[in-house]
Amino acid sequence: MSHVRQYELVYIMSPETTEQAITDLHAQVESIIARYQGEMVKTENWGRRRLAFRIGKHREGTYVLEVFTGTGELTKELDRRLKVLDSVIRHLIVRVDEDLRLAERTRARREVEVQRRIARGLPVGGRPRRSDDDGGDDDLNDRAEV
Amino acid sequence: MADERRSRSSAGSKTRGNARGGEKGAPRRGMFRRRKVCKFCTDKVDYIDYKDAKMLLPFVPERAKILPRRISGVCAMHQRKLQTAIMRARQLALLPYSTD
Numbered sequence: 001m002s003h004v005r006q007y008e009l010v011y012i013m014s015p016e017t018t019e020q021a022i023t024d025l026h027a028q029v030e031s032i033i034a035r036y037q038g039e040m041v042k043t044e045n046w047g048r049r050r051l052a053f054r055i056g057k058h059r060e061g062t063y064v065l066e067v068f069t070g071t072g073e074l075t076k077e078l079d080r081r082l083k084v085l086d087s088v089i090r091h092l093i094v095r096v097d098e099d100l101r102l103a104e105r106t107r108a109r110r111e112v113e114v115q116r117r118i119a120r121g122l123p124v125g126g127r128p129r130r131s132d133d134d135g136g137d138d139d140l141n142d143r144a145e146v
Numbered sequence: 147m148a149d150e151r152r153s154r155s156s157a158g159s160k161t162r163g164n165a166r167g168g169e170k171g172a173p174r175r176g177m178f179r180r181r182k183v184c185k186f187c188t189d190k191v192d193y194i195d196y197k198d199a200k201m202l203l204p205f206v207p208e209r210a211k212i213l214p215r216r217i218s219g220v221c222a223m224h225q226r227k228l229q230t231a232i233m234r235a236r237q238l239a240l241l242p243y244s245t246d
């Protein structure tokens with residue numbers, strides 16, 4: 001049994017593709033996700049954007065972001081399908097659940113720390129202490145050794 | 147024996163330090179370097195998003211190379227995360243690999 005994880009898929013479609021083709025591909029992606037018991041979380045169309053460099057002969061592309069949950073097999077299938085399509089000039093699937101969980105945990109920990117500081121009456125958002133006396137100390141030690 | 151060795155090693159390190167100081171010609175006091183702090187730590191950024199090209203842009207100056215930590219002052223943890231974010235953004239043509 002493989003684990004269910006959250007992934008982000010971004011694909012870039014060539015600028016010639018029609019709105020219809022974009023929605024078609026989106027529906028196709030959705031159906032693949034559904035077939036593998038995945039779940040759609042969010043979808044975003046960033047629209048036409050300039051590429052930072054040429055991909056093939058393209059200088060622009062339509063970006064689409066899909067956030068979904070599913071298994072590794074699902075990403076494999078999506079990857080295979082997107083590779084085949086000529087209208088998709090670039091795509092990337094990134095696993096995000098671990099990073100988001102980690103971010104959430106650090107955020108929660110910080111919140112707890114802030115609460116604790118308030119409870120103790122300490123200043124919140126402690127500024128790192130300056131340590132510019134270090135150099136002077138070292139010099140004194142050196143002199144003492146000699 | 148041990149004392150002798152220790153004193154020698156300390157003397158060696160000191161001369162090296164002096165040589166470096168002389169090279170730069172920096173006054174010993176009065177000059178202070180501003181301590182660089184990690185931008186992500188101060189802003190309390192937990193997740194560096196590869197999709198946010200605008201946010202990543204200051205870390206890939208003119209030649210589109212990743213800005214080293216010694217210049218930007220980003221802490222080690224955030225530099226690692228920044229690195230993966232920049233590499234992902236490059237794959238999606240959100241950031242350039244190089245410029246000429």
